[in-house]
Amino acid sequence: MPKLIPKNFYNRPTLQVAQDLLGCFLVRKINGEIVRAMIVETEGYFGYKDKASHASRGKTDRNEPMFWEGGITYVYLVYGMHSLLNIVTEKENYPAAVLIRAVDFNWEEFSSNDKKGNGPGKLTKILEIDRTLNKQKIYNKKNNLWLEESIRDIKKNEIVKTKRVGIDYAGEYRDKPWRFYLADNKNVSKK
DNA sequence: TTCGCGATGGCCT
């Protein structure tokens, strides 16, 4: 049986959590049906100085969940149309989260082009994740959204580290290698 | 194959 990831998993350094989440399963229950999606790409955002992070200008109504303790969701809208899913990490009052950028549904039904989870805005659409799921606990199953441990060991050399996507404005933080993905997976959002 | 761009709305200055 797959194991639910415990709360204390998230209360650790963001970049560690971002890498450990690769190979784990994002599980969503929709109308009583369970859909499992393996996480294949993540990005870390943390601290006050990183201009790419929403928290770089202090706490606001939007980014407030980033300041909560690890293990809850931070869902927000970009470009007026896409909901992006983040998992909050680290301790309370320190702003940090991991963006889930791509998932893989080992599932025939999800093999058509518009049902691949190969982008942060696409996987949320397929899994019906929107801002109503903001600020929810993901270490229990009550909100019909949770995370399960990987069913195999992910080796260090399977993880590719590179710069994050879509944040060219972030100055010295633009090129930080805080994006991680599984090297052999075809569902990552960009090369 | 890659590139250019429009859609679309909330958030921050």
Add this chain to the structure above:
DNA sequence: GGCCATCGCGAAA
């Protein structure tokens, strides 16, 4: 009023 942690389309090549 400007700016996005994006996507999919159609044109060019």
